[in-house]
Structures are given as structure tokens and as C-alpha cells.
Amino acid sequence: MNMKKLLMTLLLLVPLAAPLAQAIDFQDGMRGATPLDQTTQPPPIANTDNSDIKRARNYAMQPPVVPHKIDGYQLDKNANKCMMCHARTRTQESQAPMISVTHFMDRQGNFLAELSPRRYFCLQCHVPQADLKPLVENDFVDVDTIMSKPPGKPSLAPAKKK
Ligand code: HEC
Numbered sequence: 001m002n003m004k005k006l007l008m009t010l011l012l013l014v015p016l017a018a019p020l021a022q023a024i025d026f027q028d029g030m031r032g033a034t035p036l037d038q039t040t041q042p043p044p045i046a047n048t049d050n051s052d053i054k055r056a057r058n059y060a061m062q063p064p065v066v067p068h069k070i071d072g073y074q075l076d077k078n079a080n081k082c083m084m085c086h087a088r089t090r091t092q093e094s095q096a097p098m099i100s101v102t103h104f105m106d107r108q109g110n111f112l113a114e115l116s117p118r119r120y121f122c123l124q125c126h127v128p129q130a131d132l133k134p135l136v137e138n139d140f141v142d143v144d145t146i147m148s149k150p151p152g153k154p155s156l157a158p159a160k161k162k
């Protein structure tokens, strides 16, 4: 390699080296400070809320969160433990809220006789809760908060935690 070529190569490599060095320092809210080439220490399993107390939804279409423990509930192609209590025919005995009418609809909006396959895996949308520090910041603002602002003042301060 002649001198000129070597110089050109070095010049090209300098800007590439700087972002690489930064990438190693990269920190992520969920990984914490663990370097990317190492495995994180998993936190202890959280103690999920089992209060049976309904939580307000943040918007009308939100899947309600699960207010009870679901440890050990089988939910796979062979059995759906959730439906043992939440199915239409089980709610009198269980006193659980029935899956709503949308859970019987296919994607064309037709009503089926039973749970729609696209609503079979409940935990895709409904999740248990635990008292933990959020891993990522959230500045969601409730629509009622937006509507209660005087007009002309679109301040989007984060909703107060209840
Ligand atoms: C043994 C019966 C039983 C089983 C099994 C069960 N639930 Fe429930 N669920 C209830 C009852 C009763 C309530 C009403 C609140 C309470 O008592 O916890 C409820 C409440 C809920 C709610 C809150 C609804 C609302 O309007 O806020 C959701 C969501 C829910 N369950 C989802 C699930 C999911 C998902 C599973 C399966 C992983 C499941 N449940 C399994 C009995 C059950």
C-alpha cells in the first residue's frame, strides 16, 4: 500500500471508530448498566396485585388490567383457564365479569357463538399488575385532563398518578 492510500484509509476509519466506542457505553432503561456483551441479572419475580379491586381504564378502549393473581393458570392450545371463570356460562358461579361482546367478534365484525380465536390468548392484552418502578418514562395524558384545560392553553403536563 502506498503512503497516500494508507492515509486515505486511516482518514476513513476515524469517523467510524468514534460511534463504535460510544455504542459500548450505551445504556438502556430496561438493561440498566450491564454491557451489551453480558447477560443481565434478572430482578426478583414481582409480587402481583391480588386485591380484586378494579382499576380505572386510561381510555375507553383499554383492555382492563387483571386485578388478581394468575400464577399457574394454564393458557395454551389445550386449555384456557381464564375462560373457566370469564366465559358467559361461568360468570354466575365465578362472579367474574364476562368477556365483553367484542371478544365474540371476528375481524369482519360478525358475532360468533363463542370466543373469537383472535381473543383466545388473553395475556396479549390483559396483564396483571405489580407495585414497581416503571422502566421507561410515560407522559400519557388522560383525555378528560385535556378536555378540562381552558381553550388556547394546550399544556400537556403528565397526568397525576392516582
Ligand atoms: C377463579 C376464577 C377466575 C379465573 C380463573 C380468572 N379470573 Fe379474572 N377475574 C375473576 C373475578 C372474580 C374478577 C373480578 C375481580 C376480582 O374479584 O378479582 C376478575 C377480574 C378480571 C379482570 C378485570 C376486569 C375489569 O373490568 O376490571 C380481568 C381483565 C381478568 N379478570 C382477566 C383474567 C385473565 C386474563 C385470566 C387468565 C389468565 C383470568 N382473569 C382468570 C375471576 C377469575
Ligand code: HEC
Residues within 6 Å of the ligand: 060, 061, 062, 063, 064, 080, 082, 083, 086, 097, 098, 099, 100, 101, 102, 103, 115, 118, 119, 120, 121, 122, 123, 124, 125, 126
Ligand atoms: C386483542 C386484545 C384482547 C384479547 C386477546 C382479550 N381481550 Fe379482553 N378486552 C380487550 C379490550 C380492548 C377490552 C375493553 C373493551 C372491550 O370490551 O372490548 C377487554 C375487556 C375485557 C373484560 C371486561 C369486560 C367488561 O364488560 O367489563 C374482560 C373480563 C376481559 N376482557 C377478559 C378477557 C379474557 C378472559 C380473555 C381471554 C379469553 C381476553 N379478555 C382476551 C382486549 C382483549
